[in-house]
Amino acid sequence: MSLVRQFICCGFAIAISLPVTRAYSAADDLADVKAQVAKQHDESVKRLQDWIKQVSIAAEDRGYPEGADYMIQLLKDAGFQKAERIETEGKPGVFATFDAGAPKTVGLYFMYDVKQFDPKEWSSPPTAAAIVDKPGLGKIMIGRGAVNQKGPEASFLAALHAMKAAGRKLPVNFVFVAEGEEEIGSPHFGQVVHKPEIEQALKKCSGIFMPFASQDLSGMVTISLGAKGLIEVELTSNGEKWGRGPLQDIHSSNKARVDSPVWHLVQALNTLVTADGDPAIDGLTKNVRPLDAQEKAMIDSATQRLNEAEAKKSMGVKKWVKEIGWSEALQRMSDAPTVNIEGMIGGYTGPGGKTILPHQAIAKLDLRLVPNQTAADALAALKAHLAKRGFGDIDVNMTGGYDPTTTPADSPIIKAEEAVYKNHGIDPVMMPRLGGSWPGYVFTNPPLSLGAGHFGLGHGSGAHAPDEYYVIESANPKVASFDDAVMSYVEYLYQLAR
């Protein structure tokens, strides 16, 4: 769902820019690799373009198993000794290993699927991956998957190609897992990760990361030490299931004597939140763990460094909920469970009116979860809450869900991130948790209990939207170009090896 990415687009990561005092210093020792990155630039960019042309969209059953096989070939080309398709009850995953004979092993998480798109909405064809000039940004590649997630992933693979060309051994070994259903909520990814052979391999890792274009437009980076969990549920109120109301839409004059499944849904929904919009589902928040002192300190620091006015402006928001201040607005992104309506629909929705009493109405909700809530508990609490209030007939269909994740600030994966960013003059804003969600719980939950995060210089935007892009040649010296993003992965591997 590229929730991480979309989240960043929504302004959270907009930071007060700091002066860049020393750029790319770490690269000094990596001149040979850097030379190869530059030499291979065209080849690496073409590799990304070709990959974008291979489209896999789970919601449309498009590009399977070709997407997995393509991923496997990309891994083999980059030096992975072993790369194989892992069948699931849904779309296949990929498992691969790169044994460099190094003392440390690091986990890698990739997705090879992309979000649906409508070419009519794009200024450049979404599968052409054309490179175009964009004032203020520079040369950008426009294509579906450009930033979510093939661009950063291809940058990482380019790093391996460059190191090989420079005659360098990898400083760490890799255990790699990828999925082809990230955009539909990773429903079968657990079947990949928890396959005994794969779980065993992952247990050897010091942590796991996903390549990620982490810089915002100003070049700033925010590191989130985990993410909220999520359940997405579809609530359907239907006359037939209810045993009241009509079986099909009938004339609205009958409202005098026939119950309305739409009102039934409205009344059920109304019980789920307080007047302020906070969760009111029985027992939903009982296991919530408040932020600890270290986490609160991060919020205090972020309150100073992040720009409230910019965040509001980017979202078109004038006031926060309950007129809270910036500090609490930031804190709630880390520690507040939420109950949100993604959408709702029922009856006649065209121009003007139509005098019907609809037989059905649907609401799509997402509930964000914080430690120590779980997706399973949240679903059970929602169902019990509805049943207790006479809404047990309302169908609750969970379409996706993740537990929340937490990665300690001192985990190797995070310390290495900070080190690389600081080498580039970027003092990352640290946040206890991302307000968005990702399927990282398969790694951070037992039995693996791995630190998990996202890393990479570079910038892109438009995940899930038209004209998704990834910066190839940056017009802003504080924002990494493609080759600089590639180098950030090289540097990260050396940091991870320490």
Added chain:
Amino acid sequence: MSLVRQFICCGFAIAISLPVTRAYSAADDLADVKAQVAKQHDESVKRLQDWIKQVSIAAEDRGYPEGADYMIQLLKDAGFQKAERIETEGKPGVFATFDAGAPKTVGLYFMYDVKQFDPKEWSSPPTAAAIVDKPGLGKIMIGRGAVNQKGPEASFLAALHAMKAAGRKLPVNFVFVAEGEEEIGSPHFGQVVHKPEIEQALKKCSGIFMPFASQDLSGMVTISLGAKGLIEVELTSNGEKWGRGPLQDIHSSNKARVDSPVWHLVQALNTLVTADGDPAIDGLTKNVRPLDAQEKAMIDSATQRLNEAEAKKSMGVKKWVKEIGWSEALQRMSDAPTVNIEGMIGGYTGPGGKTILPHQAIAKLDLRLVPNQTAADALAALKAHLAKRGFGDIDVNMTGGYDPTTTPADSPIIKAEEAVYKNHGIDPVMMPRLGGSWPGYVFTNPPLSLGAGHFGLGHGSGAHAPDEYYVIESANPKVASFDDAVMSYVEYLYQLAR
């Protein structure tokens, strides 16, 4: 909006069939006219087919002013001495008069517009007006407007042609008004009716009626002495208007700190009805007049004669609201104000989920009104109710509305209806009020205060739906064919002249 028609389709009029003891007795004295009706059959049917091919749809701005001009030509062909277009702020109406030198003058109300349609959903092209065999029904004409309202209207015009051909003078004079915006709620019809010249002409009438295919599938007829009023309103909760929530859809993780216009709408809606779904809007029902003894007696009679099981089955309804019985279910169709949700929409409504916090949500409501509520009072009560509860930002856009209507059981228009039906062996079920609505308040309200109703033998169905039809040759001897429907208007005029 053909609410009358649609309402009949919904099962209300399904009656226990009575034995038909004597069919078409009144026609005995009208043998000369009947012969002309038969002789002109093909011509009359073709007139209807040609009219159906001339499509006027206000919502699509299609067929104006051609529809009005076509109506005028039809009237002139039928003998109206005067027929002219009446311009309004919307689509034109038509005003016409037929002076037969008779002592009594009767009002006629027509609509020349039809509901939108999608030809893909039809088994026969909606503008072709083809006549097809339908088992159980006979030969039917399928086309948009076939029953709502061109079929019955063309049957009435055929009656005038037949009387002229038989050399008969009309037994009554006519004052005719038609509109071309009935399907969008008659927003400008008052500008026609209350034009001084037209209002003066209408004041001379003993009542006003609309041609109508009043028979259900069993041949039974229900006469409603009025109709509920209606307001249709669109409630929009929008972040910009509210001053809270986002200006556009944003990532749903922001629910932690940003208000949701969708929740705002759900919470507002929830205040509008009781747990049982009855109106809870402050002051909405304060002027409601309970049914009187005569009206209650009609309900008692209808309770015996109408079939509850059939009514429930036709709507796919297992239980009435609040587990009420048949008598109360019938009574509420006449005396219960309602607040209904026609439809609602907001945010993402496609397959699966999409993690957004929508900036807007809309609900379309209709409120049915009974005497002595008014459309204006209902709108004002709704707005005040919302404002009082902190929902004053929610935009309330009234897209259409009518006051309730009442016509006394002893008004000439109704007595003549009963007489014709009884002559055909049909003992009509009398109801105090139709659960649906129509723009008859322009006639029944002061200053005109006319009795107003619908009359005609014949059967059709599918108003607003695909495959709308009107019976041409009936397979059921209890249901009138086209020519019999034409004759029912001839008989009605003689009854009205008494």
